[in-house]
Amino acid sequence: MSKFISITGLFFGLMGAFSAFSQTNPLVDNIVTHTIAVQIPAVGLVNVIGTQDVNLTLNNPAEAGLGLSNTISDSSFWLNYSFIKGGGTRPYNHVYAKIVNGVIPLGISLSVYAKPYQGSGLGLFGTPTGKVLLNYNEARVVENISSCFTGVGPGNGHQLVYQLQLIPNAYHLLDYEQPQQLSVMYTISD
């Protein structure tokens, strides 16, 4: 009989243990995480987009005794740029232009100005500085550009207007044997 009691005791012990097991604990793993890295590199890119090279020619006089037309313009180029400012390090950038190759024929000047921004971009665009004469030193064409992008291609950014103009009192320097191919470089920097 004592054996029976001890076996019964074992059984109830097992039942007790099993009963504890059957009290299923809540299965909770209800939080999960992941990471997102947000990367904004420093960006300063500029491009001039047009359909073809500009060819500026002073107009021939209509009849003997008249001079060449004073001003010839071309506005087939557009200035596109992308810029990301650094809060403390470079809050603004500007676009500069200069002649890097070729010589402007004697007796005339070449200038450029940027029109106000238009297009499909976003951000704080620059302000045109007005007409600047092109030479071998950098001239600021658009200034105070903050983080923005102008959109790509003609119709986006600032339309550039080139002008060829006779220099006053220098008509005697004109020489038809002096056609010139000029390269103009645009830079975006602070």
Add this chain to the structure above:
Amino acid sequence: MTKLLKILTYLVVLFLCTTVAHAQGNSNGNGNGYAFGLGVNIPQISIIALRSNSSTSISLGLDGPAEAGLGATNTMDSSIWVNYTFVKGKNTRPKAKVYAKISSGSVPSGMTLNVEAKAPTSHGKGNKGTSTGEITLTSTDQAIIENIKSANTGKGANKGHNLVYGLDLSSYNLVNYTAPVVLTITYTIAE
């Protein structure tokens, strides 16, 4: 002694029956209908996981260098999927939601980070949740999925709810270049 053996055998059989009933553990009632006390327990379950075909660590922002005139080119990600299993308690917690928040890090100036859980796929079983639409993530929990009852989504990428992240740069003029900013996004399934 024979009597003792009979009793012992009976007890062992009874014990095994109980064990089998517990091991099956399916949902056929409250388990009170059996003379020897059959207990059927449905565990309280709330499990959530994020899964992807690659890594759940993603990056958004600008892929530079880009062409002049272009803006940010890497502002969307839809590679991550939410999987979950939830068992409701009729009275205590009839429904669950999935909440999302930024638990560490700050979104850089000039932008917001948005996320939308798409509708669940047909995988899994039960009453899966519905999307609350696109939300802008902050450091406070916001529901992105609601009305989840007892359900499971299936396990793995392309199952459950697709998460679509969008980095909104509509205040582009305020954007500064920065070292990469790492944000931790926390998802919680709860009532």
